[in-house]
Amino acid sequence: MSIPAILISTIFVNNYVLARFLGICPFLGVSNKMETSAGMGVAVTFVVTLSSIITYFIQKGILDLLGLQYLQTIVFILVIAALVQFVELVLKKISPSLYNALGVYLPLITTNCVVLGVAILNIQEGYDLVRTIFNSLGSSIGFTLALILMAGIREKLEIADIPEVLKGFPIALITAGLMSIAFLGFGGLV
């Protein structure tokens, strides 16, 4: 696949949240406000891109060489967790402003399945390093897009007249489902 095709595919067609259903927890958890969802989006973009580059090298350099592909999941989790901790330490020292901006979202991402999903799918698709980077960039932009769209709708929903039984999470889940159906419209674009 060409790089533009990868970007369009991951942002719209195979949007990780709305088409692949990964990362639903932050999608529902931090989409209450536009600000927080944008912060989460930036943090995820940062971590996903960085972690898929590192996992790419670990896969090619260690796991493939020794024939230990079955250790992929656990090794990748280890890498992501350590990486997030490391990034947090470094940011705290070098760029306190960025650290404050990302705030609580950085440690939260450790267990975000989008990060693991992107890293594993990059390997499964057999991408080279450049495509890996663009694929992870596109996926996290797609994640951010879904999050921000959802936040925009939920801010409006807050002042809408919703039946008592549907208030809160039920209406959010229905909205998410409808958004997912809407994103099906992109199918066949790539």
Next chain:
Amino acid sequence: MTDILNPIVVLGGLGLGFGVILSIASNIFAVEVDPKIEEVRAVLPGANCGACGFPGCDGLAKAIAEGKAPVNACNVGGNPVAEKIADIMGVNAANVDRKVATVLCQGDCNKAKEKYIYHGIKDCRAANILQGGSKACSFGCLGCGTCKEVCQFDAIEMRDGVAFVLKDKCTACMKCIEVCPKKIIELVPYENEYVVKCMSKDPGKEVRSKCGIGCIGCQICVKNCPSDAFTFENFLAKIDYEKCINCGVCAEKCPTKAIYGDTAKEAAV
């Protein structure tokens, strides 16, 4: 044998490697934390309400320890907390002003005219989308009680379709100020008894036609104030709360009674 050893060595090695890197990194990138931050943080209420404008109590503790925020920055904790923080920081806690939210509108059902009859969702933010609400005055309180709903301290009452803050219950958490679509709720020092309760920037004649208790911009208060505490802008008088001496001349002279005097408090005394 290598089938078992390899994965153990790889996984163990990676884990050990990451552990070593992280522990080295935490030494290299260690950030010294001011012990005062911890002490101040322990005194703060810990509700993380964000009323101070900092990201949670941790953020405020840091700002106070660095001298970027005053010791009385926590409105919710009020005086007792401010005193303790002042002890830690080694400064005097004098002049700790308590502030309370105040709704700057008195245009209730009897005094303010309506543009249309609103039957929609009972939420000011929704009502405001429709032509800026049903009140003829585009600056006035919409009276749907959204501020009352967000208030966690039961400090807001609806009186004849206008929100009213009960001074003694208000903790200045700013929740109502954030939610009000008209932006007519402001923090006013607790000690100040007189407030211009009108936000209308319309000329006097228009105010008169829309509301019986609005500021018409006659400037009588400005002329009569003994302490020069009034500023006048956009057809609207405003009290400088630091200069005000609570004499009450303005409330007496105000022809429309747009200047509100906290008479309930006097009666209690």
